[in-house]
Structure formats: C-alpha cells, structure tokens
Amino acid sequence: MKKISLLILPLVLALVVGMVNGAYGRVGHWLYANVTDLEASAYGFEQSAVDIGDMELALYSNNNPGKPAIVMLHGYSADKDVWPRFAKHFVDDYQVIIPDMAGHGDTGFDASWDYSMPAQAKRLAALLDKLDIAQAHVIGNSMGGFLTATFAIAYPERTLSATMVDPAGVMSPQPSDMMKMLSAGHNPFLIHNRAEFDSFYAMTMAQPPFLPGMVLEAMSDKYIERRAELEKIFTDFHSSDYLEEKLADLKAPAMLWWGDKDRLLHVSSVSVWEAGVPQLKTHIFNGVGHMPMVEVASEAAGLYQDFLQQLPAQVAAE
Structure with missing residues (x-):
C-alpha cells in the first residue's frame, strides 16, 4: 500500500x-x-546511463548482480517506460535491464546515428559488454522484437532465450491497418495534430491502461515535436533486411507472442515465424492489441516466467 x-x-x-x-x-x-x-x-528500478562509445544509453535496472540477466526492448517511437509493470515481476530473481535504445527516450536522438537493426544489435552487445554480462534472455516488442531476433541470430553465444512480442521483421500474409495506411502513403506514427494522435493511439492497444487526458495531450505534443526524428528512425529501421530467410538461424530457445487485435502488425505474421524458427513456442492473446506486456502485464509476466522456468537448467541459470 x-x-x-x-x-x-x-x-x-x-x-x-x-x-x-x-x-x-x-x-x-x-x-x-x-x-x-x-x-x-x-518497483525497485534505478535510472542510469551507460557509455557504449558512440552514445550513452539511458536505462532502468535493478541491483541484482549475479542473477540471470533479462534485457527488455521497447518498440519504435516508444521507450523504456512501457516495461516496468511487466518487469516488476522479475526483480527478485533476475538482473533486469531496460534500455532506451538509440533515438528514443532519455538516450535521445542524433541525425548522424544509424537506426538500422544491425546497428542497434551492435549497440546492445556493447551495452552488455559494459555491464559485464556475458549472456542474457532478451524480450522485445515490435521494433524491439525485430531487434531481439536480429541480436539472437547475430550473437547466438550471448542469447539465452529470445522472446518476440508482436514483432516487426517479416512480411505478414494479411496487411494490417498500418500497412494499408503505409501503402496509401500515410505513416500513422508521424503526427501533425491531436486528432491524428488520437487515431494513432487507438491503433496501438485494444486494452490501453487509463491515462488522464492531460497526459495524452502531452504525448501528442511529444509526437508532433519528434516527427522529423521519427521519420529518420523509421527510414533506417525499415531499411533493415527482413528476416524470413534468416529465421532458421535463430537457434536460441524462442517464444512468440501476438495480440489477435493488433492493428499495427497483423497476427497472420505468426505463420511466417512458425515456419521459420525451429521449435518456436507461440501464444496468441485474445482481445489484446500490439502491446500485451502493457495491456495484460500480469498475465504476460506469468507466461514469461513459465517459459523461463521450463528452459533447461543450464540455460535458465547461466
């Protein structure tokens, strides 16, 4: 209390x-x-910034040295604040690291930075080096899910498990509402006014947590202010090669989540991931949109705890 x-x-x-x-x-x-x-x-998280060479990555972390590490990765235009209500369930048994990736949150934006997935994966490896973490469980949402898979493929020896939550990175058999808008020349993330923000925000979650109107107004203002930055990040992010031909190289224990009401990335993508990733565990959240770890945080945390606990002991505890 x-x-x-x-x-x-x-x-x-x-x-x-x-x-x-x-x-x-x-x-x-x-x-x-x-x-x-x-x-x-x-919930027990501290804020800090870690110098990885070309930038300082802002992050939340708990003080739990020696415990298995979990890295939680946000999506495009989001930041580390999407994770704490989910992450609080892991503070006792894991070392939890929740970074603001380049271009986002308190890490900030620089037009000279590369925001492609390979570049972001290298930064994640550098962050683990700086934190003296040899291996980690990685879980990521949307763009963060794309990054999770990219990292697991590029750094298999450092990936204890990979969990992709409504991830980007493959072409869906059926187009989402967002893909239809992009095909028509409109990116819903690039906001010009409050009405556009409200339309966009309604696409992000089927069960959004309550936020006061004044906070939604502030979020709208921030999106408008960052429009040019987000456009640059989007261009770099979408220049990354899609993963269909690489999915078989994802050898770490892997789980895929999707909300069946996701309007940004269509749930039909599940079939592509399942066809490509060997022994992939899949869970579809009924009545949930693009961000299960926000919309149904406790349920999602329980599912993730079960997944981690069922891993072979040498993987779960390394």
Whole structure:
C-alpha cells in the first residue's frame, strides 16, 4: 500500500495544482515526464546511463548482480517506460535491464546515428559488454522484437532465450491497418495534430491502461515535436533486411507472442515465424492489441516466467 500511495500522491497533487492554476498543459507534461519514473523506482528500478562509445544509453535496472540477466526492448517511437509493470515481476530473481535504445527516450536522438537493426544489435552487445554480462534472455516488442531476433541470430553465444512480442521483421500474409495506411502513403506514427494522435493511439492497444487526458495531450505534443526524428528512425529501421530467410538461424530457445487485435502488425505474421524458427513456442492473446506486456502485464509476466522456468537448467541459470 505504501508503494501505491507514493505513486498516487504526486498524481493527485499535480492534478489539484493544475486545476487551481489552470496549468493543464504544464501538469500533463510533468506527469508524462516523471510519473513513470516514480513508478519504476517504486518497483525497485534505478535510472542510469551507460557509455557504449558512440552514445550513452539511458536505462532502468535493478541491483541484482549475479542473477540471470533479462534485457527488455521497447518498440519504435516508444521507450523504456512501457516495461516496468511487466518487469516488476522479475526483480527478485533476475538482473533486469531496460534500455532506451538509440533515438528514443532519455538516450535521445542524433541525425548522424544509424537506426538500422544491425546497428542497434551492435549497440546492445556493447551495452552488455559494459555491464559485464556475458549472456542474457532478451524480450522485445515490435521494433524491439525485430531487434531481439536480429541480436539472437547475430550473437547466438550471448542469447539465452529470445522472446518476440508482436514483432516487426517479416512480411505478414494479411496487411494490417498500418500497412494499408503505409501503402496509401500515410505513416500513422508521424503526427501533425491531436486528432491524428488520437487515431494513432487507438491503433496501438485494444486494452490501453487509463491515462488522464492531460497526459495524452502531452504525448501528442511529444509526437508532433519528434516527427522529423521519427521519420529518420523509421527510414533506417525499415531499411533493415527482413528476416524470413534468416529465421532458421535463430537457434536460441524462442517464444512468440501476438495480440489477435493488433492493428499495427497483423497476427497472420505468426505463420511466417512458425515456419521459420525451429521449435518456436507461440501464444496468441485474445482481445489484446500490439502491446500485451502493457495491456495484460500480469498475465504476460506469468507466461514469461513459465517459459523461463521450463528452459533447461543450464540455460535458465547461466
């Protein structure tokens, strides 16, 4: 209860101050920037930045040295804040690392950086080197799922397991709503106004958690502000070779999740992954959209715990 109170108190105070002062926009931006950090802290995560050579990667991590490592990777245009409600279930038994990948969150953006999947995989390997982690379980959503598979193929000796959550990286047999929009020349991630943001946000989750209107307004403002940056990242990200011909090289124990209501990446992609990855474990979430680890965090965490516990002992504990 104390942790819940710590999370609610800043929110209540900010809402009261906002109503009294009429500072709706400022309060929304403050909440968007800070409350998720406070929540992550309540779950036992600390914020830090790790110099990997060409940049400093911001991240959440718990202080659990010597435990098996899990790396959790966010999707395109998202950041590390999508993971803590899922990740809190692993803080006792694992060393959890949740980075803001290049171009995202507190790591920031630089137009000179390469945002392709091979480049991001090299950065992930460099991050593990800096943290003195030889091997890790890797789980990633969307672009992070594409990166998870890319990393597992490129660095098999460093991948204890690979879990892809509604991942990009293959062509779906049936086009998603997003793919139809892209084919028509419109990228729903590149936001110009609040109406476009609301339409886009509705595509991201079938069961979104509650967020105050002022926070959604702040999110919309951030997308508008970052439009040119996101366009650059999208171009680099989609320049990466798709994985159909490489999936058989994913040798680590692997699991695939998909929400059957995903409007960004169509659930029909499951058949492509299953045809390509040997001994892939698959789970379809009914009534869930693109982000199961946010929409049904506890259910997804239980599924992931079961997967990790069923791995051979030498893999799960290395």
